[in-house]
Amino acid sequence: MIPFHKPYFTGAELGYLQAALQSGKIAGDGPFTHRCQQFFEARYHFPKTLLTTSCTDALEMAAILLNIQAGDEVIIPSFTFVSSANPFLLRGAKVVFADSSPLNPNLDETTLEALITPRTKAIVVVHYAGVACNMNAILRLAQAHQLSVVEDAAQGLDSYFESQPLGSLGTLSAFSFHDTKNIIAGEGGMLVINDPALMERAEIIREKGTNRSRFFRGEIDQYGWIDIGSSFLPSDLVAACLYAQLQHLTDIQHKRLSIWAHYLQRLQPLLSRGVQLPFIPAYATHNANLFYLVTRSASERSALLAHLKDKGIATAFHYQALHQSAYYAPLHDGRPLPQAQRYADCLLRLPLYYELPPTDQDYLIDCLLAYFQVA
Ligand SMILES: *Cc1c(COP(=O)(O)O)cnc(C)c1O
Numbered sequence: 001m002i003p004f005h006k007p008y009f010t011g012a013e014l015g016y017l018q019a020a021l022q023s024g025k026i027a028g029d030g031p032f033t034h035r036c037q038q039f040f041e042a043r044y045h046f047p048k049t050l051l052t053t054s055c056t057d058a059l060e061m062a063a064i065l066l067n068i069q070a071g072d073e074v075i076i077p078s079f080t081f082v083s084s085a086n087p088f089l090l091r092g093a094k095v096v097f098a099d100s101s102p103l104n105p106n107l108d109e110t111t112l113e114a115l116i117t118p119r120t121k122a123i124v125v126v127h128y129a130g131v132a133c134n135m136n137a138i139l140r141l142a143q144a145h146q147l148s149v150v151e152d153a154a155q156g157l158d159s160y161f162e163s164q165p166l167g168s169l170g171t172l173s174a175f176s177f178h179d180t181k182n183i184i185a186g187e188g189g190m191l192v193i194n195d196p197a198l199m200e201r202a203e204i205i206r207e208k209g210t211n212r213s214r215f216f217r218g219e220i221d222q223y224g225w226i227d228i229g230s231s232f233l234p235s236d237l238v239a240a241c242l243y244a245q246l247q248h249l250t251d252i253q254h255k256r257l258s259i260w261a262h263y264l265q266r267l268q269p270l271l272s273r274g275v276q277l278p279f280i281p282a283y284a285t286h287n288a289n290l291f292y293l294v295t296r297s298a299s300e301r302s303a304l305l306a307h308l309k310d311k312g313i314a315t316a317f318h319y320q321a322l323h324q325s326a327y328y329a330p331l332h333d334g335r336p337l338p339q340a341q342r343y344a345d346c347l348l349r350l351p352l353y354y355e356l357p358p359t360d361q362d363y364l365i366d367c368l369l370a371y372f373q374v375a
Helices: 013-022 031-044 055-065 086-090 135-144 196-206 212-216 236-247 249-266 268-273 298-310 338-346 358-371
Strands: 049-052 073-077 094-098 120-126 148-152 172-176 189-193 291-294 347-350
Touching: 013 031, 013 236, 031 049, 031 189, 031 236, 049 055, 049 196, 049 236, 055 086, 055 148, 055 172, 055 189, 055 196, 120 135, 135 148, 189 196, 196 212, 236 249, 249 268, 249 291, 249 358, 268 358, 291 338, 298 338, 298 347, 298 358, 338 347
Parallel strands: 073 094, 073 120, 120 148, 148 172
Antiparallel strands: 049 189, 172 189, 291 347
């Protein structure tokens, strides 16, 4: 069986994990955490980064930092992971779901303005598959209505909008290092704070509402409880694993991009069968986080998935449209979101990981071309 996913370990992880253990200190904010943060700040010019236990936690920090509260509305695409929405619901906000673009699963910025009301506080953008949303249009709208923008860049590490790295465009941005992303630490995430006014409070919220970070830097004699917060910081063991991966970032990205490009090149004939392939807008430089097809119907997708499974190939669909989920459907305002529904029904992801053998990839492509009779 060709698995759908296989986490890649570079070989450097054990050495760094051992070093962390030998240091005798593996709590949060240790040396590896700082090395990772410095890496991101140097490579992407992020003004301030904080490692977190997950992208979900980074988004929870964002919701707290933006003072989201009951009565506020937050615009979020429907075709995304639940963690784009939960952090705002936990603060009592109302989620207003936006539809995806017909061209790719990213939020359709042309539908946004109609969703903004006097209660709107923020727009959450999700760079699906590591492909940038149309940030110029979104930021212009946000500025005109004085809204914050949160980037759910869980899939977007090392991707760009024009010349700007994803994560550098929102008021706050969140990354994930979960096993399913390009760079992994088991579970892990990062908050990027682009607004200097939120930097100090971000440290406090991450440290259970205390100013312990300042205390550790020797800036104050004693630390205390000064705000709300939680324990959002990961063990330095997680950071040690992440640091090993970061040393191999260029190699990992190169490999993934070449697998992705091979799919796109060889699968072009599927277009003649009405299958949609990934669309990368001119403003986006992506990171090959995932490769997908969109079939013409849900039944076509089910048949294809079953066929590939018979051939020993695992594929996977992706999100349920959140406005149709068991939890949120009763709370949704009833607007149909046809593109989100179409991606929920028809999108199929293909295996894409560092150790995917080229012969397996070509076998898989041959099976697809044969299935659609375009071989
Ligand atoms: C993976 C993912 C998340 C959640 O990341 P965790 O680190 O597992 O919390 C959130 N949003 C999107 C779009 C994701 O792909």
